């Protein structure tokens with residue numbers, strides 16, 4: 001499988017002094033800078049409301065930065081949005097599949113939107129759906145899928161146009177531990193066997209620690225530290241990433257395993273509000 | 277990079293067609309209203325209309341009801357934009373290497389096609405009920421059906437672009453649809469109506485759709501078919517531009 005259809009700079013992602021201020025609101029992302037090396041797995045770890053999704057939206061052309069520069073595979077998401085879009089795949093925090101279509105149709109439509117050559121697309125769709133073990137359910141409507149199956153399909157879909165970078169916004173939130181393990185097995189395989197650069201956000205400590213070569217901890221829109229998990233732990237003189245996080249930010253990430261997204265959001269807001 | 281625009285528009289169109297044919301209950305459900313209008317009004321007012329010198333009422337009413345059902349379906353198809361935003365699929369299209377204009381265009385073509393199909397089904401029902409159109413002009417008729425469909429799909433998409441939720445959308449749509457329908461000359465001629473009603477009818481896009489359909493199918497109309505066609509084409513362009521502008525501002 002050809003992954004690199006672009007001339008690759010050393011950094012798959014390069015961000016300098018990136019800031020996003022929403023109207024009538026606080027600064028969601030506050031002057032952050034970081035680089036993600038080609039072929040690496042990079043974690044953005046932070047509590048809810050830290051600015052992770054806002055950052056991903058700017059990296060993936062969905063939001064314009066208030067200031068700062070971004071390079072995705074050497075290109076500017078604001079000025080070269082189409083070329084940038086062609087070069088990454090994304091799994092959003094919330095589901096983005098068409099429930100009324102079958103799994104195969106969701107893949108087929110994605111291939112059409114991204115201009116995957118029509119001769120290649122059936123083979124690619126089959127490959128990827130087999131990879132995430134959904135080929136036997138290809139003709140089922142997506143609305144009959146579990147949360148974990150939807151996530152797997154979204155991963156397969158995000159890879160269909162052979163991107164060099166895969167963005168995953170809280171890919172395992174709301175899934176049971178076993179499904180979370182599955183998802184990480186796929187992602188690890190993609191990185192190791194196909195050299196895919198992976199950028200993911202999470203508020204699960206152990207996922208960042210286990211899956212990522214580098215972790216940036218983000219809190220209140222600022223990057224607190226950006227290093228390997230081992231270095232973060234040793235430089236803060238703690239026993240785990242969890243303890244390091246508490247030491248660096250002065251509080252714990254609470255893992256709220258609510259059933260519905262909405263419930264989680266309400267809880268998150270109440271929690272943040274109470275701290276101010 | 278080679279351009280994929282035409283195929284992407286086709287894909288977005290195809291998605292809507294598939295979803296339409298998959299929701300059989302919606303198709304059948306939305307036929308209820310036009311049938312009730314046709315039967316209740318057609319048979320109820322038929323004799324009064326004829327006595328007043330209006331001629332065969334079914335001949336007069338049918339193009340109006342066809343236009344109505346297309347308009348309602350088309351405006352309502354805007355709600356799919358709100359659905360797609362709420363259920364997340366809109367993000368998938370917005371992050372694809374396809375311009376907003378193409379996305380808007382594909383969606384509008386899809387909504388317009390399904391509304392036209394809806395109109396054709398109603399057209400067949402009117403024939404069963406007793407409508408006798410000039411079959412030679414069926415192509416003109418289809419053209420006007422599609423014109424009405426495009427105008428009001430773009431209109432519905434424009435409204436949906438500015439709305440957060442379905443309730444708000446439903447409220448606005450009902451507020452706009454009913455007056456446009458009743459003041460379009462679909463149910464009765466407005467030539468003797470008070471000045472202000474005639475004025476609304478004059479600026480009402482549906483008036484020209486209804487009149488054009490009548491001209492095509494029965495040869496009896498207020499304006500010439502060319503005037504109706506030019507007005508509909510103009511409004512189509514206007515609504516597409518406004519709809520695209522509003523759709524361009526949608527954030528996901």
Ligand SMILES: Nc1ncnc2c1ncn2[C@@H]1O[C@H](COP(=O)(O)OP(=O)(O)O)[C@@H](O)[C@H]1O
Pocket residue numbers: 022023025027028046047048049050051052053054055
């Ligand atoms: N469209 C928006 N308008 C105003 N504020 C926003 C918007 N999107 C996000 N925010 C705010 O920006 C902050 C960061 O949000 P987000 O990036 O979603 O956090 P995370 O993904 O880390 O949970 C939050 O305080 C959130 O309320």
Ligand SMILES: [Mg+2]
Pocket residue numbers: 049052053054093169170
């Ligand atoms: Mg988020």
